[in-house]
Amino acid sequence: MLSNLRTMWLVFVHLFKKKATVQYPEEKNTLRPRWRGRIVLTKDPDGGERCVGCYLCAAACPVDCIALQATEDKDGRRYPEFFRINFSRCIFCGYCEEACPTYAIQLIPDFEMAEYNRQNLVFEKEDLLIDSQGKYPGYNFYKVAGMDAGVKKKGEGENEEPPVDIYSLLP
Amino acid sequence: MTVMQHIWIVLGVLFVLLNIAAGLIWVERRLLALWQDRLGPNRAGPLGIFIVLADTLKLFFKEDWIPPFADKWVFITAPAIVAGSVLLSFVIIPFAPGIVVADLNVGLLFFLAMSSLGVYSIVLGGWASNNKYALLGAMRGASQMIAYEVFMGLSLMGVVMITGSFNMGDIVDAQKNVWFCFTQPLGFIIFFIAGVAETHRLPFDIPEAESELIAGFHAEYSGMKFGMFFIGEYLGITLISAMTVTLFFGGWHGPAFLPPLAWFALKTILFLGLFILLRASLPRPRYDQLIEYGWKVLLPVVLANLMITGAIALWLKST
Ligand code: SF4
Ligand code: SF4
Numbered sequence: 101m102l103s104n105l106r107t108m109w110l111v112f113v114h115l116f117k118k119k120a121t122v123q124y125p126e127e128k129n130t131l132r133p134r135w136r137g138r139i140v141l142t143k144d145p146d147g148g149e150r151c152v153g154c155y156l157c158a159a160a161c162p163v164d165c166i167a168l169q170a171t172e173d174k175d176g177r178r179y180p181e182f183f184r185i186n187f188s189r190c191i192f193c194g195y196c197e198e199a200c201p202t203y204a205i206q207l208i209p210d211f212e213m214a215e216y217n218r219q220n221l222v223f224e225k226e227d228l229l230i231d232s233q234g235k236y237p238g239y240n241f242y243k244v245a246g247m248d249a250g251v252k253k254k255g256e257g258e259n260e261e262p263p264v265d266i267y268s269l270l271p
Numbered sequence: 272m273t274v275m276q277h278i279w280i281v282l283g284v285l286f287v288l289l290n291i292a293a294g295l296i297w298v299e300r301r302l303l304a305l306w307q308d309r310l311g312p313n314r315a316g317p318l319g320i321f322i323v324l325a326d327t328l329k330l331f332f333k334e335d336w337i338p339p340f341a342d343k344w345v346f347i348t349a350p351a352i353v354a355g356s357v358l359l360s361f362v363i364i365p366f367a368p369g370i371v372v373a374d375l376n377v378g379l380l381f382f383l384a385m386s387s388l389g390v391y392s393i394v395l396g397g398w399a400s401n402n403k404y405a406l407l408g409a410m411r412g413a414s415q416m417i418a419y420e421v422f423m424g425l426s427l428m429g430v431v432m433i434t435g436s437f438n439m440g441d442i443v444d445a446q447k448n449v450w451f452c453f454t455q456p457l458g459f460i461i462f463f464i465a466g467v468a469e470t471h472r473l474p475f476d477i478p479e480a481e482s483e484l485i486a487g488f489h490a491e492y493s494g495m496k497f498g499m500f501f502i503g504e505y506l507g508i509t510l511i512s513a514m515t516v517t518l519f520f521g522g523w524h525g526p527a528f529l530p531p532l533a534w535f536a537l538k539t540i541l542f543l544g545l546f547i548l549l550r551a552s553l554p555r556p557r558y559d560q561l562i563e564y565g566w567k568v569l570l571p572v573v574l575a576n577l578m579i580t581g582a583i584a585l586w587l588k589s590t
Contacts, residue, residue, distance in 0.1 A: 104552075104553055107553060108548055111306050111551050112306065112548055112552075114305070114306050114307070115305050117308055118308070119308055119309060119310050120309060121309050123310070
């Protein structure tokens with residue numbers, strides 16, 4: 101009985117405590133930098149698309165909401181012909197970001213994507229692609245990759261040795 | 272009192288009561304929220320009071336479904352009984368000098384009779400729903416009512432003994448100098464506990480017990496029929512609060528700087544708050560614990576209270 105009364109008193113005192121509610125549209129919650137929200141496709145420092153169309157994100161996605169088609173330009177640089185994310189199915193798990201070998205796909209701190217029309221939640225490549233490097237500035241996949249895709253010649257990349265002359269016997 | 276005046280009082284009481292029942296939706300949500308460190312509904316209208324409107328509209332426009340396996344007529348009458356019986360109980364409450372619908376000389380007995388009738392709605396509603404959870408809820412409701420009805424009545428007998436009357440007006444008048452909560456503290460506490468059980472509010476909401484029985488006796492109800500149970504519950508807590516005030520806290524009596532009606536309203540509101548605080552803070556006891564507590568603890572205590580009061584009353588009379 102006494103413990104019940106004590107409980108009631110303690111609950112009553114909460115009337116004067118600070119409230120935890122954040123009154124959303126007027127007050128905004130602080131979103132941390134690693135908040136997993138709207139997905140973007142980033143660009144490398146030179147303004148080229150980072151995505152190389154490797155399908156790893158689509159394979160990693162547990163709800164299969166990423167669809168893309170890879171293609172190549174005349175230099176042999178791969179890029180997605182179309183890239184579609186159905187945000188009405190995305191669960192913002194971030195697996196796609198983890199799977200991506202080129203830091204192309206990233207989740208950013210933005211959750212305000214409500215729509216009246218479900219079809220508007222299907223984002224195409226032009227909706228996803230942003231003019232920024234996102235969380236990994238300065239990274240350009242083709243600068244460290246072994247291949248020549250119009251960004252640098254073979255053997256001229258960072259930490260890359262010149263190609264071996266396979267027709268020579270000299271060490 | 273002329274007939275016209277009487278009709279005005281009846282209509283006025285009905286109007287105020289129904290508004291209180293609706294307004295309590297908002298009060299309860301806000302208070303519960305505040306006690307849980309939240310804000311509660313505060314968007315629609317000033318301080319969010321229009322949530323009442325939204326809620327009522329929702330109840331009216333919901334599909335009013337009668338399950339095909341239910342006993343149709345009983346199913347329909349059950350919600351009406353609870354609201355009706357509780358509203359009828361208000362007939363005997365003196366809100367202020369002269370403002371009482373029916374000044375019955377068996378007022379208290381009428382109240383007990385009406386509040387016992389309320390259990391029919393639970394039993395019939397649960398039975399007519401033809402659903403095992405509803406039936407379990409109804410069964411629990413019935414046994415809880417029987418247990419708590421007994422000493423609700425007994426706890427009031429102390430007051431009746433001191434006053435020597437069942438008339439509510441006389442009971443209030445007898446508290447002019449000292450409120451019965453001081454002379455009958457045990458009676459008050461037990462009446463309040465029984466009242467909480469009577470209105471099956473938390474922590475004694477055994478017949479509904481969402482976590483065990485879905486929604487208990489009203490699991491099959493929807494739309495305005497469910498709304499009637501809802502209103503019945505809110506009217507019930509208003510009734511118990513008003514009765515507690517009338518019987519133990521001096522009714523309309525209070526220092527003269529406020530009119531009697533205001534004193535009555537103020538005290539009643541305090542008790543309404545207490546009801547909501549109970550809901551916010553206490554967990555629900557197990558069903559057998561509740562019944563055991565009733566029969567093994569409260570009943571002996573109330574009987575002892577009754578005998579001691581009787582002895583003192585006799586002694587006072589003889590000296
Ligand atoms: S966040 Fe998860 S669900 Fe959304 S696209 Fe990426 S992998 Fe799929
Ligand atoms: S976004 Fe990343 S993982 Fe997905 S296809 Fe492009 S490069 Fe591969």
